Amino acid sequence: MTDQRHHFRQPLQRSPFHPRIEAANVLNAWAPWAGYTTALNFGDVAMEHSAIRSTASVYDVSPMIKYAIEGPDAVAYLDRLTLRRVAGMPVGGVQYTAWCNDAGHVLDDGTLFRFDETRFRLCCQERHLPWLLDSAIGFDVTIRDVTEEVAGLSLQGPTSFAVLKAAGAAELADLKPFRMAEVRLGPVGPVTVSRTGFTADLGYELWVAPERALDLWDHLMISGRLHGIRPVGTEALNIARIEAGFITANADFVCAEHALRPDRARQPDEIGLDWMVDLDKGPFNGRAAIRAARRDRTLKWALVGLDIEGNISAEGSIVYLGGRKEVGQITAAVWSPTTKRNIALAQLLRPWHRDAGDKLRVEIYALRELQYHKLMLPARVVKRPFFNPPRRRATPPAMF
């Protein structure tokens, strides 16, 4: 083993897929994510986004933080920890969920995988081991950070099933959204496949032991050659996730444990996760605070999708009511190539998420050859997701 004292010589870890990603990352567009070095793009963001929406894409999700949660009390523990009901979750099921602190402020969101009666895995953006361990007091459950023990590759796009079929996993035709299965992929061996993703498209996430990662990559690339498969970076994925209307921790909301300013933490209702909250399942972290906030109507914010006039991305803009009154800010924005609309996610002060009508204006500073053009563009609150194709849910998936 290398000398741990030399950790600073390589401040960012390398994903198990790194040798392949490094070879393909022709512009050396790297960015840190959760302590790993990850690719921003592979040379052409437009083509990469196009692969997500038109053919097939692979995106390395190994840096996702993963916790193994196991034990006789795992269900009870997770029901106390998270917002949604876990007791009714089927074995082989996957749940998008979130968890809160005592004040009902969201600590993070993530996906919960159920392997059997007593074994789960929680994947998320930030590290939470102390919180998870302290939450385990009084429960017969063990919690382990398995981030480095599991490599993950997200295969997304209309031809993703065709790729998997070519790779030897035709039986995945029956796999429904938010379910997972174990398959054997030729030279790779056993792979856990979940029908999940961050794109609102047909797609899968493939989980393997790190030492099988390169075999998986190579096998998918070979199997997908005729199905337009290509690696994509975070920039292309971000466009797709905004089109999908998905939120990202510490981008669209500040994780409560990261928030320095007391007014930055958000309750689930304030970031569009109100549908998750199951107040009837028994005690869970934040229940009393969420209940009180709803009862006393102290919720301040709402997270909405905006459709903005024009084609200039509104990233970071302030949202106004009429011309003057500030009522919120854009947290993510893009001109959507798929929907051909100028879309954004925004935090708006209540009740303007509902009552603003056509009065919302977005202040955009468009930089045109070293000069800013200030624009006040009308915007409308619209339903998320902005893009939600039927192929996302079709079972069996279509062969494109």
Add this chain to the structure above:
Amino acid sequence: MPTPSFDTIIIGAGLNGLACAGRLAQGGAKVLVLEAADQPGGGALTAEFAPGYRVDRLAHLVTHLDGRMLSALKPEAHGLNWAVKSMPTTVLSAEGRHLTLTGAYGASAPGLDPREARRWADLRARLLRHAEVLRPLREITPPLPGKGGAKGNVVALGKAGLALRRLGREEMQEFLRMILINVHDVTEESLTDDRLRGLLAFDATLGAFLGPRSPNSLFLLWHRLSGDAGHIRWPSGGMGALAAAVTRAVEATGAEIRCKARVERLLTDGDRITGVRLEGGEEITVSRVISTINPRTTLLDLLGAREIDTGLVRRVSNIRMRGTTAKLHLALREAPEFLGADLRHRLVIAPSSEAVELAFNAVKYGEFSAEPVMEIMSPSAHEAGFAPEGHHVLSIVAQYVPFVRRGGWDAGARDGLKAAIMARLEAHAPGIGALVTASELLATPDIADRHGLVGGSWHQGDLAVEQMLFMRPAIGIARYATPVPGLWLAGAGSHPGGGISGAAGWNAANEILGAA
């Protein structure tokens, strides 16, 4: 299943449980107090430790008894008599140069040389003035910083503010200068007599995980003085008689007290309190439960961590409970001779502030002090009934003794601790060892095991500035209410802390009556 003829259950019939019961019953509640032991009293307990020899088993002096409780419940009308209303303190010297303080915390100290006596008079007056500022705070629900106070508390807060203003500009500055410093520095800058400095150091750190040089240790002396202004009382018949009188007074209000009824589980409907289950399985339905036992035991063991949010579990788990106090009870065939000291006084062996600090050093490293400091009280010197005619008993509070000892608490360790205490006694009362006919040692973990005092902490959580007021027992549950509707805390673990007092129970009852 007994019919639910009660609307309130109080867990624990210590002074806080009794005070809370009496106040609530007077306020119209139908109260049932459940006590695990075979008699009420909690830390106020007189028991036989050898045939014919009785002592106060835990607390053996009264410095803090809540005045509101005394005037409202009138235990004096139910048999409470004070054998001593202001017990003098004698700091023992191995050379027989004892120093005796009489009156309210040494109003008179004839053994001091005249210049030191003046310096002591100045410091004493200052300490009492400062303690007076804190006194109104004892009687209120801790205010939340930034949220204003509850209606009733504005008055008490105002009183504290007024007391602070009344100190005058210079004295207020002095108060603020001294508020967080240590008792050693204060006595060093004000006094020269080691006996006096040793006493102040001892009193400030008694029952705490602090040495006289630890930051904030002066605050605990203020805390002590804010009770009965420095008077030390002892009830006729011992602490058990005090408990019995208060019990009768509480029963006269209509509250019922059931002993040998250990609560094993708090019951909820997943939302609010619905009752309690006793050891043995009996369940009692009730919508309001007030626990005066340890807050951690209450929330994590009786209720269960699952019922409360993780942040609170974390804070409750982190309440520091580090008892440092052991008790030694001695049966003596005749009166011990402390080189001329009066056995009816509170006798203190703490030769200097440095000696107290050195004694504290050991406990930091998981050992008991080789030369412990101690407080000695002899009930038999005051009254018959504690020892056979001509015989005597001593009740000794000794520290510092760790709860978790490096190497564990085996019989050898207990023998070593007893030998260390006896060696100090022998040095101050030569020949005392030969008079001992029986003894009982309660090391810190024994006190924890036998009386449910987690970590051996007499106060259900260290008394320390960072665990006081709105931080006692923990942020979020300092106003006696818990996040579980119907469950309240009212023990020594809550503001204003322990000691034979009842203040926390009384405050909680006020809060409950106000909230109802």
